[in-house]
Amino acid sequence: MTETVLSIRNISKSFGGIHAVRDVSFDVYKGEVLGLIGPNGSGKSTLFNCVLGQLKPDAGGVTVTGQDVAGKRACELSKLGVGRTFQQLSVFPEMSVLDNLILAGQEHRGSMFSRLFGPSDAGLTEEADRMISFFRLGHLRDELAGSLSYGQQKLVDAAMAFMANPALVLLDEPAGGVNLTMLGHLKERLKTYNREHETTFVVIEHNMEFVMSLCTRIVVLAEGAIIAEGTPEEIRANQTVIDAYLGS
Numbered sequence: 001m002t003e004t005v006l007s008i009r010n011i012s013k014s015f016g017g018i019h020a021v022r023d024v025s026f027d028v029y030k031g032e033v034l035g036l037i038g039p040n041g042s043g044k045s046t047l048f049n050c051v052l053g054q055l056k057p058d059a060g061g062v063t064v065t066g067q068d069v070a071g072k073r074a075c076e077l078s079k080l081g082v083g084r085t086f087q088q089l090s091v092f093p094e095m096s097v098l099d100n101l102i103l104a105g106q107e108h109r110g111s112m113f114s115r116l117f118g119p120s121d122a123g124l125t126e127e128a129d130r131m132i133s134f135f136r137l138g139h140l141r142d143e144l145a146g147s148l149s150y151g152q153q154k155l156v157d158a159a160m161a162f163m164a165n166p167a168l169v170l171l172d173e174p175a176g177g178v179n180l181t182m183l184g185h186l187k188e189r190l191k192t193y194n195r196e197h198e199t200t201f202v203v204i205e206h207n208m209e210f211v212m213s214l215c216t217r218i219v220v221l222a223e224g225a226i227i228a229e230g231t232p233e234e235i236r237a238n239q240t241v242i243d244a245y246l247g248s
């Protein structure tokens, strides 16, 4: 039986008179790479923020592996096995690549206790090195993150979301501002990680080539509501989707 990792049920969210998300429901299954796309202002970030507890929905609920995540803080979500990347880079430029990953691992474990009383790296150096090697960042391990190219920093950002082996990773525009060569590398690594670990991804992305070649299923939002759902091939051919983008 297919295991549901993320379940979004009847989520609505308004800002004053703007209905940013209208009664949105869908499930994401173990090992899926789900793309969440839609024209500017269609409600993607608002929905993401409702899932991640940064916004309180007006109605509806969200569960991750069956557990209600409403009102959970970021560190609690991490402990439930949810990782995320941000639209804007979240690396600390004055810290090395290695230390950024160790810090991300500490946050995922919510382990302030181990930061205070455990070994200085909370035992995370080995895991960080594995991640550095997986994303082929070994030559940059001890460099300050701020000295890396933008694309390299996006890779570090992605690697940070995978520390502590999350069951679900939400990626917010991972391809944004990344050059073509680096984009191919990022996509290949994400696909490999997904295949090897059966980690579930939800990806918000404007780069259609990237999202269509990475994702196994796509949900399309327009004006806060789902207008289509299907395989990349079905979505490419869907006239309602084409019209929504042309009209935006």
Ligand SMILES: Nc1ncnc2c1ncn2[C@@H]1O[C@H](COP(=O)(O)OP(=O)(O)OP(=O)(O)O)[C@@H](O)[C@H]1O
Binding pocket: 015, 018, 019, 020, 038, 039, 040, 041, 042, 043, 044, 045, 046, 047
């Ligand atoms: N904090 C807020 N206050 C008021 N309106 C908001 C707020 N956040 C989002 N909105 C409005 O809600 C609607 C949905 O915005 P949202 O950012 O979720 O869309 P999006 O699909 O993520 O857009 P983009 O692709 O441009 O990032 C828009 O009309 C936006 O202006």
